Amino acid sequence: MNVKLAFQTLSLSVYNSLMFLKDLPTKKIHFEGCEATANFCLQFNNIADLLNCKNRYANGAYSCPLTRSNYDTLKSYAVDFQNYICSIQDETGTRILETCRKTGFLGLLINLENMFSLFDILEPLGIEYLLTYKLCQDYLETFFSAIRSRGGFNNNPNAIQFKSAYQRLLIRHELSEVENGNCIFDGIDILVVSSKHKENTRDPIEVENVVNSCVDFDHDYITSFVALSPFSLHVVEYIAGYVASKILDNISCM
Amino acid sequence: VNLVFDEMAIREQLIYCKGRFVGGVDLGTTDTQDNDTATMANNACVLMAVAINQHWKIPIGYFLIKSLTASEKATVIKQALHLPNEAKVYSITFDGLSSNLTMCCILGANLCYGHSDFKPYFSNPATNDPCFIFLDLCHMIKLIRNTLGHKQVLKCEGHQILWLFLQRLELLQRQEGLRAANKLTLRAYRFCK
Numbered sequence: 339m340n341v342k343l344a345f346q347t348l349s350l351s352v353y354n355s356l357m358f359l360k361d362l363p364t365k366k367i368h369f370e371g372c373e374a375t376a377n378f379c380l381q382f383n384n385i386a387d388l389l390n391c392k393n394r395y396a397n398g399a400y401s402c403p404l405t406r407s408n409y410d411t412l413k414s415y416a417v418d419f420q421n422y423i424c425s426i427q428d429e430t431g432t433r434i435l436e437t438c439r440k441t442g443f444l445g446l447l448i449n450l451e452n453m454f455s456l457f458d459i460l461e462p463l464g465i466e467y468l469l470t471y472k473l474c475q476d477y478l479e480t481f482f483s484a485i486r487s488r489g490g491f492n493n494n495p496n497a498i499q500f501k502s503a504y505q506r507l508l509i510r511h512e513l514s515e516v517e518n519g520n521c522i523f524d525g526i527d528i529l530v531v532s533s534k535h536k537e538n539t540r541d542p543i544e545v546e547n548v549v550n551s552c553v554d555f556d557h558d559y560i561t562s563f564v565a566l567s568p569f570s571l572h573v574v575e576y577i578a579g580y581v582a583s584k585i586l587d588n589i590s591c592m
Numbered sequence: 593v594n595l596v597f598d599e600m601a602i603r604e605q606l607i608y609c610k611g612r613f614v615g616g617v618d619l620g621t622t623d624t625q626d627n628d629t630a631t632m633a634n635n636a637c638v639l640m641a642v643a644i645n646q647h648w649k650i651p652i653g654y655f656l657i658k659s660l661t662a663s664e665k666a667t668v669i670k671q672a673l674h675l676p677n678e679a680k681v682y683s684i685t686f687d688g689l690s691s692n693l694t695m696c697c698i699l700g701a702n703l704c705y706g707h708s709d710f711k712p713y714f715s716n717p718a719t720n721d722p723c724f725i726f727l728d729l730c731h732m733i734k735l736i737r738n739t740l741g742h743k744q745v746l747k748c749e750g751h752q753i754l755w756l757f758l759q760r761l762e763l764l765q766r767q768e769g770l771r772a773a774n775k776l777t778l779r780a781y782r783f784c785k
Contacts, residue, residue: 347737347758355761374751375758382736389729427747439743441688442735445727448712452724455713456683459722465645475685475728477649478640497656500636504654569764 348382362568385419388412389449392471403467404457416450423447449473481507633657639672641679662694669699674718681716683724687731696725 356376387400396402404412423443427433457468485495488503495503633656642649652675655668673681686692700714716723740746746753 348733352758352761356757359761359764371752372754372757375753378740378746378753382733386729386733426753428743429745429747439735439739441690441693441727442732442739445688445732445735446729449726449729449732452683452712452726455722456724459682459724460644468644472642472644473683473685473726475687475730477642478638479730481638481640481649481651497633497636500654500656504638504651507651 348379348386350380350383352376353380353383358572359569362572381419381422384415385446385450388415388419389446389453389470390474391469394467394469403469404453405467406461409454409457413454416454420447420450637668639668641681643679644682660691662691663698665691665695666698669695670717673716673723680719680721681723682721683726685726685728687728688735 353376356372356379360370360372360376384400387398391401391403394403400415402408402412423446424433426443428437453468453470453473456473457465460468484507485500485503488495488499488506635657636654637657637660638654639652640649641652652672660668669684696714700711713722713724715721740753740755744755
């Protein structure tokens with residue numbers, strides 16, 4: 339099981355790609371009428387953002403911690419999501435919540451409902467914000483990763499190995515991401531980050547050299563020009579624009 | 593405090609250690625180690641407490657199990673809810689195993705969405721506060737992806753949601769050799785073999 343792949347399928351970037359390709363004339367593969375599919379990806383991406391907030395100071399539209407000030411906004415989003423999930427049907431027209439594969443959808447409904455009830459209870463006890471990531475199972479999955487990484491990455495420990503790894507980790511634990519772990523760890527190193535300031539590596543390119551080299555090695559590329567498909571053309575344009583904007587950050591033109 | 597609950601697979605093996613056998617089902621209730629007929633455990637079920645308003649987590653306990661029925665799980669959870677001394681448990685998280693959902697019903701929740709007495713929490717027997725149920729987000733997203741992948745077609749307000757489009761997107765990106773700023777690869781949609 340690899341959870342990362344599921345997140346990549348139902349993500350904002352897939353939504354953007356689909357909407358972009360819808361308008362693009364491609365000869366071989368057609369994308370007409372994919373709005374509903376794209377919207378499906380978008381909705382679940384937003385739900386995942388709402389229920390997976392890690393940072394107190396995050397300020398995305400959906401990925402922000404639940405506080406009193408944005409309670410009503412998030413609540414209205416959640417109601418929209420709940421209505422959307424309820425309106426999903428399978429191919430025969432049965433509501434998805436009445437089929438045997440309802441667990442995923444029902445689970446999200448329960449989460450969306452409960453996160454607000456939980457905040458209502460906790461607020462009088464002096465909690466200012468609720469990080470929804472705290473309600474994820476990732477904490478336990480990283481712990482399992484740590485257990486498996488004991489004894490030379492033994493991913494199938496027997497009872498005694500499990501017991502000793504468990505006891506060892508109770509005393510002193512170090513967590514790090516494992517490539518095939520069941521969750522996404524944000525990858526912050528615990529030990530190797532020093533408090534020393536990072537050297538500012540600005541302006542590594544000397545502008546004059548760049549200009550000169552351009553003049554020296556200016557070739558005519560027309561002969562080797564390859565006709566690009568419309569899709570590739572847009573992608574190449576995008577990459578070129580990204581490179582240009584990055585370079586603009588690093589060099590200063592007169 | 594949030595209580596997290598999950599199982600992890602371990603090797604089925606009986607080991608002779610310090611005069612007794614280890615590796616059988618061990619719920620900590622009876623002394624089953626000397627029993628020759630003990631069933632071997634293939635899962636370790638771990639409970640962990642995660643602080644909501646502070647920055648710590650701590651595993652509370654583990655059980656070596658073969659599999660637990662819903663009512664057995666309910667007993668385990670009830671025990672665990674009594675354990676924390678100063679911290680109070682306000683929520684509980686687990687994955688979408690059906691026996692976990694049944695367990696919640698045994699503890700007094702009602703999970704029929706849209707029903708008039710929909711009640712996604714149960715009262716904590718230790719403190720009588722409500723204890724809210726959360727299902728793990730990662731697993732839920734995965735289940736939804738799998739549902740779409742297996743059913744191929746879902747409908748929403750008359751529009752069709754087709755898995756086909758995701759496959760076409762992947763195919764196009766593979767043919768062109770360029771990706772439109774997403775991470776969809778062959779692996780992502782070939783999850784079901």
